[in-house]
Amino acid sequence: MSRTISIEPVTRIEGHARISLQLGDEGEVEDARFHLTQFRGFEKFCEGRPYREMPALTARTCGICPVSHLLASNKACDHLLSVSIPPTGEHLRRIMNLAQFTQSHALSFFHLSSPDLLFGWDADPATRNIFGVMREHPDLAKDGIRLRQIGQTIIEMLGGKKIHPTWVVPGGVNEPLTLEKRDAMLKLLPEGLEIARRTYDFFKTLVPKFKHEADHFGTLPTMFLSLVTPQGNLEHYDGLLRIKDAKGRIVEDMVPPEDYERIIGEAVEDFSYMKFPYYKPQGYPKGIYRVGPLARLNNAQACGTPYADVALAEFHMLQESGPIASSFHYHYARLVEIIYAIEMMERLLKDPTILDTRVRARARSNRAEGIGVSEAPRGTLIHHYRIDDEGLITWVNLIIATGHNNLAMNQAIRQVAEAYVDGKHLQEGMLNRVEAVIRCFDPCLSCASHAFGQMPLWIELKNASGQVIDTLTRSTECHR
Amino acid sequence: MKILIIGYGSPIRGDDALGPLVADRLEQDGVPADVAVIARHILTAELVADLAVVDQAIFLDAAVDLEPGAVRCQPLIPTTSPASSMAHFLDPRELLGWCAALYGHAPDSVLITGGGASFDYADYRLSPGGEMTLTAMLAQARRLIHAHVALSRSGAIL
Numbered sequence: 001m002s003r004t005i006s007i008e009p010v011t012r013i014e015g016h017a018r019i020s021l022q023l024g025d026e027g028e029v030e031d032a033r034f035h036l037t038q039f040r041g042f043e044k045f046c047e048g049r050p051y052r053e054m055p056a057l058t059a060r061t062c063g064i065c066p067v068s069h070l071l072a073s074n075k076a077c078d079h080l081l082s083v084s085i086p087p088t089g090e091h092l093r094r095i096m097n098l099a100q101f102t103q104s105h106a107l108s109f110f111h112l113s114s115p116d117l118l119f120g121w122d123a124d125p126a127t128r129n130i131f132g133v134m135r136e137h138p139d140l141a142k143d144g145i146r147l148r149q150i151g152q153t154i155i156e157m158l159g160g161k162k163i164h165p166t167w168v169v170p171g172g173v174n175e176p177l178t179l180e181k182r183d184a185m186l187k188l189l190p191e192g193l194e195i196a197r198r199t200y201d202f203f204k205t206l207v208p209k210f211k212h213e214a215d216h217f218g219t220l221p222t223m224f225l226s227l228v229t230p231q232g233n234l235e236h237y238d239g240l241l242r243i244k245d246a247k248g249r250i251v252e253d254m255v256p257p258e259d260y261e262r263i264i265g266e267a268v269e270d271f272s273y274m275k276f277p278y279y280k281p282q283g284y285p286k287g288i289y290r291v292g293p294l295a296r297l298n299n300a301q302a303c304g305t306p307y308a309d310v311a312l313a314e315f316h317m318l319q320e321s322g323p324i325a326s327s328f329h330y331h332y333a334r335l336v337e338i339i340y341a342i343e344m345m346e347r348l349l350k351d352p353t354i355l356d357t358r359v360r361a362r363a364r365s366n367r368a369e370g371i372g373v374s375e376a377p378r379g380t381l382i383h384h385y386r387i388d389d390e391g392l393i394t395w396v397n398l399i400i401a402t403g404h405n406n407l408a409m410n411q412a413i414r415q416v417a418e419a420y421v422d423g424k425h426l427q428e429g430m431l432n433r434v435e436a437v438i439r440c441f442d443p444c445l446s447c448a449s450h451a452f453g454q455m456p457l458w459i460e461l462k463n464a465s466g467q468v469i470d471t472l473t474r475s476t477e478c479h480r
Numbered sequence: 481m482k483i484l485i486i487g488y489g490s491p492i493r494g495d496d497a498l499g500p501l502v503a504d505r506l507e508q509d510g511v512p513a514d515v516a517v518i519a520r521h522i523l524t525a526e527l528v529a530d531l532a533v534v535d536q537a538i539f540l541d542a543a544v545d546l547e548p549g550a551v552r553c554q555p556l557i558p559t560t561s562p563a564s565s566m567a568h569f570l571d572p573r574e575l576l577g578w579c580a581a582l583y584g585h586a587p588d589s590v591l592i593t594g595g596g597a598s599f600d601y602a603d604y605r606l607s608p609g610g611e612m613t614l615t616a617m618l619a620q621a622r623r624l625i626h627a628h629v630a631l632s633r634s635g636a637i638l
Contacts, residue, residue, distance in 0.1 A: 056603075060490075060492055066521075103526070107524075107525060111525055130578070131560050131577070131581055134578065134581040134582050135581065138581075138582055141582055142582055144525070145525055145526055145528050145529050145578075145582070146529065148524070148525055148526035149526040149529050149530075151526075152524075152526050
């Protein structure tokens with residue numbers, strides 16, 4: 001008898017999501033789906049607003065990483081102005097982005113994923129949570145908080161203490177950096193780098209323990225999309241689009257971000273409010289690709305900073321050849337990127353031109369269509385606007401990092417479910433792995449997501465007529 | 481005695497901006513040297529480090545279950561049971577729980593909430609009812625600050 005397992009909520013997320021597993025007669029997993037069940041509609045309600053409001057409006061898409069939307073939106077507005085922003089303005093924007101990477105990746109690794117990584121997926125949920133981490137690994141938990149604090153402090157030093165900084169503006173930034181602030185930021189970075197390297201070294205010792213998970217946590221033959229520098233190196237703010245296939249062959253390279261529609265199509269499915277972007281030349285759903293830290297490192301020839309380059313070389317050794325296929329290694333890639341972000345911030349801040357006072361180009365709108373692309377912590381972020389003669393928005397398209405990974409997340413869930421879920425006898429650890437594969441992608445659903453520790457999971461097995469034949473609830477204990 | 485004031489809420493959801501707006505106003509009007517003020521959209525993990533180095537924390541938030549103009553002041557007890565609906569942001573009691581678990585102590589803390597009237601879109605702008613609440617929350621926060629400062633100066637053991 002076929003049955004459906006529904007995991008809802010997937011995590012304690014504001015963007016409501018659900019996982020459904022379709023089981024066959026023998027309890028084997030036949031299909032798995034990741035459903036985003038909340039609709040927001042930013043693209044629609046931005047219509048009619050002046051384009052200069054877009055950075056502030058779209059920054060509200062996410063309460064955790066508004067910087068990503070702020071940057072992509074301002075880049076789209078730069079395009080509308082048809083200006084090339086002053087180099088110092090660009091570098092200051094880069095620093096803000098890298099500070100955000102530091103704090104965002106730190107949250108994902110230290111506070112959301114570390115309970116699984118430190119205690120194992122089958123550990124008692126009563127201890128497999130952030131408080132367990134604090135109890136057993138207090139220094140690691142403090143390191144995570146300190147890294148977030150360093151990232152947040154730099155963002156505030158640049159953007160001011162306003163919740164949604166208006167410091168980044170179309171054409172650049174609205175205030176140059178002072179010597180005092182520059183020195184204060186530089187003072188924070190050595191400690192940040194020490195924490196990042198220490199954590200990276202520690203994580204490397206854990207990786208061999210998780211071979212089975214690494215082999216089954218979304219180990220998929222997908223393509224990888226990201227920005228790269230014109231030299232093909234790691235890039236987070238600007239650059240050109242590159243797509244590599246599962247074998248490591250470059251199938252698209254040096255694609256100007258403005259041409260994204262040539263290579264990226266968007267599909268919809270009736271079971272989710274999240275779009276399904278795909279690589280257009282291969283069609284849907286064959287054109288599956290991944291974005292984010294894993295994709296960026298797979299696509300980059302080098303990071304361009306000393307410690308991150310060593311870590312990148314070690315990252316590539318996780319697999320005998322080709323791009324790293326396991327989504328489990330998003331965690332590894334995140335730690336490499338934290339190292340890179342701190343090193344790169346230091347380099348940019350030590351360049352004397354960072355104190356240049358020419359930081360903004362001023363212009364009116366000079367074209368009717370603007371596209372801004374940057375890398376958010378979770379992957380490539382695309383803002384695309386059209387305006388009328390009055391500068392009012394007539395059309396918006398946003399492709400959010402998590403959306404790019406939608407096809408891959410669905411396949412990853414299925415793979416994990418097939419490997420671990422026994423439909424005849426549900427156990428909490430099975431469900432935790434299904435969720436954990438989603439955590440690898442660090443998805444940001446509507447505002448943000450993820451969960452750690454004890455999550456109010458409720459699972460039902462229904463028979464074909466909809467009758468509940470088994471349930472499993474995870475709060476403080478499992479009920480069967 | 482160090483005091484940390486954290487106002488939080490969404491600045492574009494009408495009176496939900498009460499927390500950050502009260503925090504901003506306190507800072508603009510000036511606070512004693514040992515009082516720090518932070519305004520945030522949501523409460524995030526790094527605030528634990530700020531809480532670890534203060535003796536008293538005052539959280540400011542909007543409430544949907546109070547009439548406009550009404551203010552509630554309640555002590556907060558640290559919790560070690562994740563209570564909020566998201567993992568990216570935390571309930572103030574969770575923040576205090578993290579603080580106690582990691583740093584061995586959490587500051588004495590209170591939550592001042594004030595009734596909002598409208599939570600529709602508005603960019604750092606309160607409804608008339610929200611304005612009334614802002615005034616009342618400011619008065620309540622100032623009373624607490626002054627009480628703590630006076631207590632601290634008197635040399636009383638806290």
